[in-house]
Amino acid sequence: MMLKIKNLHASVGDKPILKGINLEVKAGEMHAIMGRNGSGKSTLTNIITGKEGYTITDGSIEYKGKSILDDSPEDRALNGIFQSFQYPVVIHGVNNTYFLRTAYNAKRKYLGQPELDAASFMKLIREKMKLVEMDRSYLKRSVNDGFSGGEKKRNEILQMVTLEPSLSILDETDSGLDIDALKIVANGVNNFRREDRSFIVITHYQRLLKYIEPDVVHVLMDGQIVKTGGKELALALEEKGYGWLDGDQL
Amino acid sequence: MSDEKKIIDDAIDQEYKYGFVTDIEQETFPPGLDEEVIRKISAKKLEPGWLLDWRLKAYRHWKTMVEPTWSSVKYPTVDFQSISYFSAPKKKPELKSLDEVDPELLETYRKLGIPLEEQKIFAGVAVDAVFDSVSVTTTFKKELSNHGIIFCPLSEAVQNHPDLVKEYLGSVVPAADNFYAALNSAVFSEGSFVYIPKGVRCPMELSTYFRINALNTGQFERTLIIADEGSHVSYLEGCTAPMRDENQLHAAVVELVAHKDANIKYSTVQNWYPGDKEGKGGIYNFVTKRGICLDDNSKISWTQVETGSAITWKYPSVILKGDNSIGEFYSVALTNNYQQADTGTKMIHMGKNTKSTIISKGISAGKSQNAYRGEVKIMKGADNARNYSQCDSILIGDQCGAHTFPYIDVRNHTAKMEHEATTSKIGEEQIFYCNQRGISEEDAVSMIVNGFCKDVFQELPMEFAMEAQKLMEVSLEGSIG
C-alpha cells in the first residue's frame, strides 16, 4: 500500500476542516479527487506533505506501511512524497536550475549517493525538460519569478519528473493551462506512470481526466469523501454538478 | 515555539568563529586620551610636524563636539578615557617576506582564512593586514610598484610620499567632519594608502584585513585611495575581532578620490564580533566613508556586506562633482540577536548628467534592529541628474525590526528620481516549498536570503562573493524560528 489514510480529522485553529477522511492508494494507481472550492482538497494535500499550521485531531496517515505524522516535511519529501502546488511560490534571486539541483542532490545525499556536479546535472535536466517540452530559458530564471500561471505548473511537473517521487499529489495542476499545455503536462504525467508510482490528481475538470485516466475518482465534500467511483463518476459530476451528492449524504 | 521558528533560531545561532585571541607581545598605551597621547602616537610613527598639528587641531575640535544622537541605534555612552589609543605587536614588523612574520600572527591570519598564503597570493590578491594598530605586512608590493602603484600602510606613505598624503588627507572627510571622524583624525594609527597613477589599471584586487586583538583598544584606521586620471582599482577590506565581553570601539575613516575617467570599486566584508546571543560585547562600528568623483566621467562604487558588529553606523557616500560621474552603493546588512545597524548612503549630485544607484538589502533576525538611512541630494547645477534607489528588507521571526529613512533634497527640476522599497517577512510558504522538495529548513533560509541579496553579491569580486554567501549562512544560523 502506498498511502493509507484512516479517519483523518484536522483543524486550523478551532475550525475543523477535515472530518474523517478515509483513503487508500495502492502502488501504481491513479486517483482523482474532485470537490467544491473550500471542501478541503489542498488542506488534505498539505497535511500529507507535512505543512505546518494544522492540528490533526484524530486518525492516521501511513505511507508505505509506516506512519508519517511525526516526520518533517523534508523527510517526507526525501522519502518520495511530492506535491505539485496549486500556487507555486516565487523565490527571487534563486536560480531555477540551482534550486532543482539543490533538491536533487538533497535526495541523492539522503539515499547515500554522491551528489551530481553542475555539468552532469545540466545534462540530466535537459533530458527532463524535453518530457514537459519546456524551453531552456526557464533554467536561467529565478524560481517561478515572472512565470505565467501555466509556466509555473509546468515547472512543477519538471520538478516531479526530476525528483522521481513514489507518490505525487498534483493539486490543480491543470488550472491555468492552455489546451496544448494541458496535453503536454498530461503526457508528462502519463509517461512518468509506473507500477511502483502512485498519483493523486486534484482537479475541478473532467477535461484533465480525459488525458490522464484515473483508476479511482473521489468526491470530497466539507472535509469528507462522500463518493468514490470509477472514471464515470467524473463525467456524472460534470453533467450534474455537486448538488445531487448533497442529497446523497442524508 | 513552532518548529519553523525553532529552525530559524537554530540557523541564526552559529557561533562566531573568529573569536580567538592571539597571544602576542603587544605594546599598548594605557587607556586615556589627551594631547600627550596624541603626541606619543605621532612620535611612535615618526611623523612630520604638519601631521601632528593636523591631529592636534582635530583633537581640539573633537573636544568641542558631542556624540551624534540622530541615528536609531541605542547604546550606553562610550567612555573615551577608558580606551587605549595605541596597541601594536612588539616586534617591529619591518618585514621583507612572509617568512619573517611572527608565526603566531600568521596562524591568526590562517584562522581568519585571510589570503596571505602563497596559494592565495598566486590567485592575485595583494593584502595589507592591519593587526590592531599596525600594518603587519603588505604582500605583492614589488609587482605593484612595477606599475607605479603605491599600496602600503598609511604611516609608510607619510614617510615616503608625504606630498601625496598632505594633498589628499582630509580632503574628502575633513578632520572636523563629524564626531567620530574628528576622533579618528586625532588618533588614527594605521590604515592603508593606495595611489594608482594615470592610466594604470591595477592588475589585481587590493585587499586589507583589519583585526582588533588587544583588550580595551580601539581601532582607528584611516584609508586613503587616490585614483589618478583614467586609472582603475578594485579594493576590498575585511575585518574580524576576538570575542570579548566588553564593547570595543572601531572608528575608521575611508577617503576615496577619483580623478577624470578614473574608476574606484571599494568592497567591504565586515564581520567584526557582533556580541553574544544576549547582546553582550561586540564592536561598535562607527565609520565614515566617503568618496569624491572629482572630475568628469569618474566612477565610485561602494559594495558592502555587513554582518558583524554590535552596532554599525556607517554611510558610505559619493560626492558627484565631475560631469557624467557615477556613484553606486550596493549594500547587504544582516543583523541578528541584539545587533543594531543604521546604515545607508549619501549621494550628492553636483555635476551635470551625474548618475547614482542605491541598492540596499536589509535582513533582520532575532531581536535585532536594522535601519536604512539614505540621502540623495541634487544640487542646483546638477542638470539631468538621475538616481535610482531600491531598499528592500526582510524580517526573520517577529521580534526584529526593519526601518527605512530615505531623504531626498532636489534643487534642480531636471532631476529624475526613482525610489522603490519593500519590506516582507521571510515566507513560510517559500520555506515550505523548499522543504517539500527535500531541502532542509536551514538550507532553505540561506538560499532565500542569498537570493534576496543577489543583486548586491554580484557586485563583489568573485571569490569574495562566495565568502559573503558563506558568511550569510553562518550569521543566520539559529535564526529560523
Ligand SMILES: Nc1ncnc2c1ncn2[C@@H]1O[C@H](COP(=O)(O)OP(=O)(O)OP(=O)(O)O)[C@@H](O)[C@H]1O
Ligand atoms: N490557514 C487557514 N486558516 C483558516 N482557514 C483555512 C486555512 N486553510 C484552509 N482553510 C479553510 O479550509 C477550507 C478548505 O480549504 P482548502 O484550501 O483545503 O480547499 P480546496 O478544496 O483546496 O479549495 P479550492 O478548490 O478552492 O482550491 C476552506 O474553507 C478554507 O478557508
Ligand SMILES: [Mg+2]
Ligand atoms: Mg485547493
